[in-house]
Amino acid sequence: MYNNYVETNPFHVMVKPAGAACNMACRYCFYLNKKNIYPKSDFKMNEKVLELFIRQYIEAQPEQTVTFAWQGGEPTLMGIEFFQKAVQLQNKYVSVDENIKTKQKNINNIIQTNGILLNDEWCSFFKKNNFLIGLSLDGPEEIHNSYRKDIEGNGTFKKVMEAVQLLKKHNVEFNILTSVHAENENQPRRVYRFLRDTAEARHIQFIPIVETDIGNADQVKRFSVTAKGYGRFLSKVFNEWVRRDVGSVFIQLFDVALAAWLGYNPGLCSFSEVCGNMLALEHTGDVYSCDHYVDSNHFLGNIAETHLGHLVSSPKQLQFGNLKRERLPQNCLECPVRFVCNGGCPKNRILKTSDGSPGRNFLCAGYKQFFNHIERAMNIMSEEWRAGRSPARVMSLL
Numbered sequence: 001m002y003n004n005y006v007e008t009n010p011f012h013v014m015v016k017p018a019g020a021a022c023n024m025a026c027r028y029c030f031y032l033n034k035k036n037i038y039p040k041s042d043f044k045m046n047e048k049v050l051e052l053f054i055r056q057y058i059e060a061q062p063e064q065t066v067t068f069a070w071q072g073g074e075p076t077l078m079g080i081e082f083f084q085k086a087v088q089l090q091n092k093y094v095s096v097d098e099n100i101k102t103k104q105k106n107i108n109n110i111i112q113t114n115g116i117l118l119n120d121e122w123c124s125f126f127k128k129n130n131f132l133i134g135l136s137l138d139g140p141e142e143i144h145n146s147y148r149k150d151i152e153g154n155g156t157f158k159k160v161m162e163a164v165q166l167l168k169k170h171n172v173e174f175n176i177l178t179s180v181h182a183e184n185e186n187q188p189r190r191v192y193r194f195l196r197d198t199a200e201a202r203h204i205q206f207i208p209i210v211e212t213d214i215g216n217a218d219q220v221k222r223f224s225v226t227a228k229g230y231g232r233f234l235s236k237v238f239n240e241w242v243r244r245d246v247g248s249v250f251i252q253l254f255d256v257a258l259a260a261w262l263g264y265n266p267g268l269c270s271f272s273e274v275c276g277n278m279l280a281l282e283h284t285g286d287v288y289s290c291d292h293y294v295d296s297n298h299f300l301g302n303i304a305e306t307h308l309g310h311l312v313s314s315p316k317q318l319q320f321g322n323l324k325r326e327r328l329p330q331n332c333l334e335c336p337v338r339f340v341c342n343g344g345c346p347k348n349r350i351l352k353t354s355d356g357s358p359g360r361n362f363l364c365a366g367y368k369q370f371f372n373h374i375e376r377a378m379n380i381m382s383e384e385w386r387a388g389r390s391p392a393r394v395m396s397l398l
Contacts, residue, residue, distance in 0.1 A: 020032055023074055060312065071221065123170035125171050132173050179207050192237045206233070228366055258382065262341055
C-alpha cells in the first residue's frame with residue numbers, strides 16, 4: 001500500500017471530480033471558464049484517478065485526520081455511486097500499515113454544493129457517512145437570484161431552500177457559504193438575519209467576490225464587492241453577532257480573527273503568512289498550485305505520473321507558497337493589522353501602495369476598517385479565553 005509513501009507537511013486538496021462542469025451559471029463564478037483547459041473532456045473523474053488520489057492523499061498526510069474536500073463546478077453531477085465508491089476506497093486505504101507504524105487514520109468528507117440536485121437519497125447518504133455539506137446561499141430570494149441562476153437563466157433560491165430543509169430533515173451537518181458582492185454588500189443585517197433566522201444556519205462563511213477583467217488586471221468586474229463595502233458588511237454583521245450570537249452562530253472570519261488575536265496562525269489560507277498547502281486536483285488527475293491558479297503556469301503534474309506527496313512538496317509549489325510573504329510591499333509589512341490578514345489572498349493583490357509599490361490587496365481598505373473595528377471586542381474575547389472563560393462572555397461585557 002505505502003510503496004510510494006511521501007512525508008509532507010499537512011496540506012489540503014480541493015478535488016474537482018466533475019471539473020468545471022456545473023448545472024448552474026452563476027454570473028460571478030471564476031471556475032466555469034476552466035472548461036477551456038480540457039476542451040475534449042467529459043468532465044468525469046474515472047475510477048482509476050479516484051483510487052490513485054485517495055491512496056496518495058492518505059499516504060502523504062502526516063496527521064491522523066484526513067479531510068477530503070469535494071468541489072467543482074458541481075460535484076453532485078458525479079452521482080451518488082461515485083461518492084459511494086470514494087467512501088469504499090477511503091476505508092480500503094485508511095487501514096494501519098505496520099511498516100511505517102501509522103495508527104488508523106480518521107476520514108472526513110466535505111462537499112461544497114449548490115444544492116440543486118439534493119434529495120432524500122443524497123441526504124441519507126450524507127448522514128450515513130458523516131459528510132459535512134457546504135451549501136451556497138447568498139441571502140433572501142431576490143439577492144440570491146440576482147447572480148445565482150441555473151443554466152436556463154432561472155433563479156435557484158427555492159431549490160436551495162428545499163435543500164436546506166432536506167439537510168435539516170436528515171440531520172446532516174451543513175455550513176452556509178455566502179458570497180458578498182455588489183448586490184448584497186449594502187444589506188449586511190438583512191442577509192445575516194435571513195441566514196440565522198430563516199435558514200437557521202449555525203456556521204457561515206462570507207466569501208468576497210473579487211474578479212478582475214481579462215486584460216485589465218487592476219480593474220474588477222461590476223459584480224465584485226467594493227473594498228469599503230466589504231469592510232462595512234463585516235462590521236455590521238459583527239456588531240449584531242457580538243451582542244447576541246457568540247457561541248451559537250459561528251462565522252469563519254470571526255473565528256479566524258480571534259485565533260490571530262490569541263497569537264495563533266490564522267486557519268484560513270487567505271490570511272496565512274505563506275500559502276501553497278491548498279492545492280487543486282482536476283478530474284483528470286492534474287494538480288495545480290491552488291484552485292484560483294488553475295492555469296499552465298501553476299500546473300504541477302499528474303498523479304498518474306508523480307505521487308501527490310512529491311507534487312505538494314516540490315520546489316515549484318514551495319516557491320509559490322513563499323512568494324506570498326516575500327512579495328509583501330513595505331506598507332503591508334508596517335501595517336498594524338498585518339498579524340491578521342498577512343496581505344490577504346495573492347489573487348487579489350492587484351493594486352499599488354501609496355508609494356507606488358505593487359502588491360496591495362484590493363480589499364485592503366475593507367480589511368483595515370473591519371479589523372480596527374473589532375479590536376476592542378477581540379481583546380475582551382481573547383482575555384476571557386486566556387483566563388479559561390468562554391469568549392461568549394463578551395456579550396455581557398460590552
